[in-house]
Amino acid sequence: MESRKLASFFEEDLCIFSLRSRKKSSVLQEMVRRLATAGRISDEHFIMEMLKNRESLGSTGLGMSVAFPHGRSLAIKKLTVLFARSAGGVDFEAQDGENTKIFFLILAPSDKGAEIYLALLSELIGIIQKPQKLEKLLTVKDYASLVAVLDGDE
Amino acid sequence: MREEFRLLVGLQDLDIMIKDMKDKVTTDELKNMGFKLEGLEELLTARTKLASKIPTALLNRYEKLAGHYKVAILPVSGNQCLGCFVKLPTSFFSSAYSHELLTCENCGRMLYIP
DSSP states (O other): OOSOOGGGGOOGGGEESSOOOOBHHHHHHHHHHHHHHTTOBSOHHHHHHHHHHHHHTSOSEEETTEEOOEEEETTBSSOEEEEEEEEEEEBOOOTTSSOEEEEEEEEEETTSOTHHHHHHHHHHHHHHTSHHHHHHHTTOOSHHHHHHHHHOOO | OOHHHHHHHHHHHHHHHHHHHHOHHHHHHHHHHTOOOOOHHHHHHHHHHHHTTSOHHHHHHHHHHHTTSSOSEEEOBTTBOTTTOOBOOGGGGSGGGTTSOEEOTTTOOEEEOO
16 A cells, blocks of 8 residues: 555544444444535445445454445545444444444445555554554544554554 | 436446456455455346346446446546546536436446436
8 A cells, every 4th residue: 555644544524433323234324324424425325235235245344343344336436434433332243243343434436446445454454453453443532542543653 | 316327326336346256366355354255146146136127228338338448337527527538518517418328429438417
């Protein structure tokens, strides 16, 4: 990936620190609704359909309380990431069977190759594999602390 | 947007996902990250179901373009075709065409005004 700091992919209005939804489909809907409200997508329906189709291939809940819903769509113009946290956790059909508390929703435009989001996905997975970072992400409550965790040294 | 355009855009998004799932480099990378990728058959079934809802002539036109370009249908933005970046004639933006599926005269891609 280009030498761009990881936190620079995140925007304050695309962070949800307390998800209200408790079910898999409604969590996806809540995140997509935020993208629509923030004017980042041209059509909620296309994004929802794409994400549901992606989940049908296997849950993007990798375990360790983290999920990475992702994909490409005509309804998005540039690589976009939304961060969301659920204090109580959600049954996202994660591989370890545990509830998911952290969501990184990654969307890329359809006229670019898959590599545009794969590099970012890989870097984020690297972050959650660091126990101290994961622990902090699970309790992060505002944008400044999220940025500190993503770009911090530890 | 008219329902048939919505269906076409949905079909295109699905085709892109199917293409990614058939690409070994992409799937190997995702699997190495820990993602499970099963159920391509389900995607193909969903594609067949979605395609059956699209009028045949429109579907044929899409299939032909999709075989040629990464994206066959695009929204118009900034008075340009986002496929070939040619400036579109002002007649495109007349209200009479606002609900029609248009064609870029330069590259032939299908365009709609979002």
